[in-house]
Amino acid sequence: MDRTAPSPLVELSGVSRVFEEEGGERVCALDGISLDVHGGEFVCITGPSGSGKSTLMHIIGCLDRATEGGCRIAGTDVETLDDDGLAVLRRHAFGFVFQSYNLLESLSAAANVELPATYAGLRAGHRHDRARELLTTLGLGDRLDHRPTELSGGEQQRVAIARALMNGARVILADEPTGAIDTEQGAEVLDLLAALAERGHAVIVVSHDRTVASRAHRVVDLVDGRIVGDSGASRAASHGSAPETPKPQVPRRSTIPWLAAVRHGLTALRTAGLRGALTVFSVSLGTWSVLALLGLSEGVRLDIADAMVKMGANRLTVGSMTIRPGATALPPLTLADADAIAEQTANVSSVLPGMWERLPVSRSGESIDPVIVRALSEYEPRTTQNAPWSLAEGTYLSEDDRDTVAQVAVIGPTIRDRLFSPGESALGQHVEIDALPFVVKGVLARHPRQIGDGEMMWLAPNAYDWLGTVIHIPFETGADLVFGRENLNGLDILISDIERIDETAGDIRDLLFRRHGAEYDVTNEALIWTSGKKLKAIHLALFGAIGAIALCLGGMTIVAVSLAGVSQRRREIGIRRAVGARRRDITAQFVVETGVATTLGGAIGALSSFAGGSLLAQVTGAPVGFEPWFVLVALGCAIATGLGFGIVPARRAAGLKPVTALATD
């Protein structure tokens, strides 16, 4: 008759659980409990409130550890398992049914049932099929997509039972499963539990409900943490063998696959309501600030660069005379030098050769003192710091004049005053330069940069008087008819990228050294670029610091908001832990959720700052310069902030003990 008795699924020997209260008081919830439960048994644990029933359930279900005594589940000593090991054991060995159902409100009935299988790594297809099958068996085939709030208490409890069975639990643990539902529905739930025992599961129910006790095969009485009565292992189930346990498929490496996790993150965000909105908002604000500041700083940079071009910072000058004391005279520069520089140096946009000399000037036989005649290859007024000029009358030299080697001149106002009587127009009149006739095309303005320029203030009021006694003629005309093609006085070199000006100046110096064996001075007219560079660094540091502060504020909001979320979501975390989520699953979940929220926030921030930036630029004329890589930087910052700051709440959530997390009702 005696078959070899199968080993019990649950073996407790001398288990005690002592709670240390905060005041140092010790509560002995369980006191030396020894209990074996086999597959096929339907055990009811009863006892007055506070007798330790729930505590016993938690110990059996590995949600809590005993202070003393041994506990073996399906032959495994739980003492030997770490936290993750317990999670895996819970995942496969147990199914929990709670009085308050403990379904996740944000998930459908089917998704709730699938939850344990998600952590077990069952493939989505199998998971859906099995959940549907279980729910259909329990009479909920038409409620798959309903939310828990749309189900009656009895239905919710049946969903909870389906969830308990999802991973083929061999032990079903139910704490007051009928406590919150009416008698009729309670009877149905009991029928289900009895049927599970029939099929070989070990069913352990905690209840002080008489009807539950009457349905059970075995009643264990608890008083003050001790077993005071045990109707004995009736072993009603003749088959002691393990129930059909659909072996979970080999788990995939990651128990939270990324796509699913992101989808989950979005769902969580939607259900998080204000919390989610705050997170997204704070991150988008942070991103917005970073982008706006980057845009402004870039705009200011462009503005500065623009101003510097205007001030001549993009112009290098090489002279045939050296300013170095004691240096010997330099070989004269030639047009070939100009061509070589234009062709062989990077970052050079054009080379403007120049010649000048003091020459006699007369009109109708009447001479004045020799004046400086400049042959220039520029065709518009120049506003740079050193040699600025603008036009008062007529037109300036043109490329046409150059091509036709025209004998035309633009004269300074002082010369005009000396050669022409007041009221007489100089335009179209002839003057002789070095005895060659030239037609006056235009008259230069007097002191064009003398007033309103802070940097000039230290100069004497007549510092620009010499500009009045200058005559400009086209370069080709000067070269062919006046000065001869060799012997340039100087070269002006315009460069494209101001930031590389030092490098380019060096290149030109080297080139000229190779050509002439002498060191020429390559100078920048506006010696402001160095301070400009400094200015830019200050701008970047300033704007960067403000942006970083904005992001940090966003990050701290995330911490605050999600820490609040952790305490709000203790129950959810407890449920997930109970069905087999490991700590790292919870960490991953929270990190992904924050990640999804911050990515979304970052994207919104980037978009709005782009729109806002161009609006700002249009409305106020503020300098705003956007580069595509700003978006990457800002998004990267947002995500990094989110993950960096999100890890704190995630760890807090993962650190919650399953029982503590569940004990929130």
Ligand code: ADP
């Ligand atoms: P029951 O479920 O039978 O009503 P419990 O197992 O919930 O009883 O509680 C048993 C005893 O242990 C009670 O006195 C209770 O106050 C105490 N207890 C339970 N959980 C804790 C805890 N986390 N901290 C301190 N005391 C606890």
Ligand code: MG
């Ligand atoms: Mg209880």
